[in-house]
Amino acid sequence: MTVAQDLPSRVRGCSNASHQPNGASEPTNGHANGVHKSPHVVDGFATRAIHVGSEPNPETGAVIPPISLSTTYAQDGVGVHKGYEYSRSGNPNRNALERTLAAIETGGSEAITFASGSATTAIVIQSLGPSAHVISVNDVYGGTYRYIARVAATTQGVESTFLDLENIGPGTEGERRLIQALRPNTKIIWVETPTNPTLRVIDIARLTQVLDQQYPPHSPNASSRPLLLVDNTFASPYYSSPLLLGADIVLHSLTKYINGHSDVVMGALILPARLAATTEYLRYLQNATGAVPSAYDSWLAQRGIKTLHVRMKQHGVNALRIAKALQQEPDVEEVIYPGLGKERSVNAWRNLSPHAKKWIENEGLLGEDGSFPCSGIVSFRLRKPTPHATDDEYAALASQFLKNLRLFMLAESLGGVESLAEAPARMTHASIPPEEREMLGIGEGLIRLSIGIEEAEDLLDDLRAGLRSVY
Secondary structure: OOOOOOOOOOHHOOOOOOOOOOOOOOOOOOOOOOOOOOOOOOOOOOHHHHHHHOOOOOOOOOOOOOOOOEEOOOEEOOOEEEOOEEOOOOOOHHHHHHHHHHHHHHOEEEEEOOOHHHHHHHHHHOOOOOOOOEEOOOOOOOHHHHHHHHHHEEEEEEEEEOOOOOOOOOOOOOHHHHHHHHHOEEEEEEEEEEOOOOOOOOOHHHHHHHHHHHHOOOOHHHHHHHHHEEEEEEEEHEOOOOHHHOOOOOEOOOOOOOOOOOOOOOOEEEEEEEHHHHHHHHHHHHHHOOOOOOOOHHHHHHHHHHHHHHHHHHHHHHHHHHHHHHHOOOOOOEEEEOOOOHHHHHHHHHHEEHHHHHHHHHHHOOOOOOOOOOOOEEEEOOOOOOOOOHHHHHHHHHHHHHOOOOOOOOOOOOOOOOOEEEEEHHHOOOOOOOHHHHOOOOOEEEEEEEEOOHHHHHHHHHHHHHHHHHH
8 A cells, every 4th residue: 555545535635514513512422532331421521531541440450540651562463462562653641641632622532642732733734735725813822833934834835824813703804804815725724712922812613604604515615625723722621612613623732731730741632523534644644753742741641631620710710810900000001811801701701611601600700891710821011111112121121020020930831830921022922023023912011921820819919019120
């Protein structure tokens, strides 16, 4: 069999037009990602996070999976083995983690884990083949921008269009630009929501609706419908379930919220059952390139998942409280948080997972002003030191503010139990050209906070002291 024959039909343009209806709820009985001992029991998010992939060890009864560090596995005969041959192709800890991820990303059937979030991005783009066209939200992670616009453009001839997808309602300019950007070779639409670092919220269900209208099922062009990928890192599977809203692929940097302890670098893709051929091809590329995580990192990430629901609740509650408090500070020009402010919060609420909505409503966390907790990232803009301050002076002020914080550590990344702070223009988004950063609102005074699960009052005192030290 040739390599071309070995590849699944997705490479040759198989259709992905069939979508689960928008507004679907938690997995139904018999869903592959649930924990079921009775056909009438549907387990909740927390139960799946703790139990799926972490069944007691059949040999010892250990309730925590052992770490399997072996790189190779004995065979009873040629090609006769116990499901494992070589750790690049499969490892008990990686396989267990993938089962857990498919269970907690509601609507998912299969998960694939990678050595990093960037490796995950690279494999997805490689799967599109040569000369593909990618549409991406313009306010995208700097590393994603770098790979699409620079690396893939050179190595694969990939073309890219970066669009503001925040407002794509019927008849809007945003909808018109999106439709105009679609080409015959458009293979994927890449979305982050909330975006990084300006936390714009993209209405996933509305984006799916636009694609449904442009590529109707059973129409001649249905097979050329681009895949809709949603980077769900900032919201996490607790706060958002993109597959229920029509997304085709969900991407995570497991380094962030899912692991949650700042000690793992890893990425993942989760896909629904209807895209089995796409999943098969992505696994083929992963094995061929060797972009696999270690057994130990897989074990750590699975450990982190067990407390994901608890951590995300506290991240969200702390973040909402801090966002509201920063609005009252005279030296803060603007506070950005998806669950704060009516315009943003409408789309943020639409994107919320069924389990997050249930928690917020049951606990009375939906404010009279429409505010609610949704992830732990807060961005805000510092007031300029003087009305005519230069960019370097503005950047110096932001740098001094960050250095003066006691509890918020000056560091890149996000999603750990500890609070972090950074200046995107000079750190995570430095690879984006300055003029483009300015257009996106990533100016020198923009600060991104990853709110941890410490005492919220202590974090507020730290931020207030930092502001007082520079103004």
